[in-house]
Amino acid sequence: MKAALCKSLDGPQSLIVERQPEPVPKPGQAIVNVKAIGLNFADTLITRGKYQFKPDLPFSPGAEIAGVVEYVSDPSSAISPGQRVMAYVNWGGAAERIAVDAQALIPIPDDVPMAVAAGLSVTYGTAMHGLRDRGRLCEGETVVVTGAAGGAGQAAVEIAKLMNARVVAVASSPEKCEIAIRAGADKAILFPGSDLKTEVRALTGGDGADVIYDCIGGNAAEPLIRALAWQGRFLVVGFAAGEIPKIPINLLLLRGSEMAGVFWGESVRRDPARHRANMLQLLDWVAAGRLSPRIHATYPLERIVEALGVLERREATGKVVLTIE
Secondary structure, three states, rough: OOOEEOOOOHHHHHOOOEOOOOOOOOOOOEEEEEEEEEOOHHHHHHHOOOOOOOOOEEEOOOOEEEEEEEEEOOOOOOOOOOOEEEEEEEOEEEEEEEEEEEHHOOOOOOOHHHHOOOOOOOOOHHHHHHHHHHOOOOOOOEEEEEEEOHHHHHHEEEEHHOOOOEEEEEEEOOOHHHHHHHOOOOOEEEEEOOHHHHHHHHHHOOOOEEEEEOOOOOOHHHHHHHOEEEEEEEEEEOOOOOOOOOOOHHHHHHHOOOOOOOOOOOOOOOOOHHHHHHHHHHHHHHHOOOOOEEEEEEEHHHHHHHHHHHOOOOOOOHHHHHHHH
């Protein structure tokens, strides 16, 4: 089989596609014939040894896969050969075949394309876990999403709207504000360039936001905490601004509010049943036409370096996906 291999921690440019031995399943695993691989910015980090997971060399990047089950080691498994499935695998997905724990495989409805399913786990899974599990977002509440034109932000905007919330997007240019509006945001705030606390309170009639979904950190965090409603929830999702803010915790006391970390990858490991429920909900929304994830472009496995370059240069306006015929 062919696989994209990282043999040195020199970044995506060092990846090579070459033939490898077929994977050998362990007890409880299945062999998946991979059809699509969702790529993420994390793949550019893991190939430099700068991600939270540091697999031994050589390894294949690619944390999200969709494909067809080829073999199941346990005949009593709920998964069977020929079934269309998706999975989050941490790394190793950029290959024609992969051995995956059968319990981690999630069936894909027939009318959901493989390329779409392969791109759901990380961005949309994080949004589901953040807004539903950590933020307890309720119908009619107001959520502010920072970095709302990026992949994680757009996913949060879409999921919040499907949960019947009011969404205020925060983005760094008029063009990005428009992207967030097209994703479903009700209002958009330009930042830098505005007073976030004042703007959010003005858009909420002075009440403040019920939930802040913060993908950027930096200088946006503190004014947004000051813009929380009574018993609001501030979700720490990421630090795209490059700076980890230091927050005066008395601000939480004054609003009876709370701050919660959104560590989706660890939550998948610790609570696989909740992760599965969230993924099945996403797949149902896609199958029903209520959720339409955007794909920036698809590339064959052999062009993985080019595909990761799009992510590294921050050029993607949707999911970047590898496909295998």
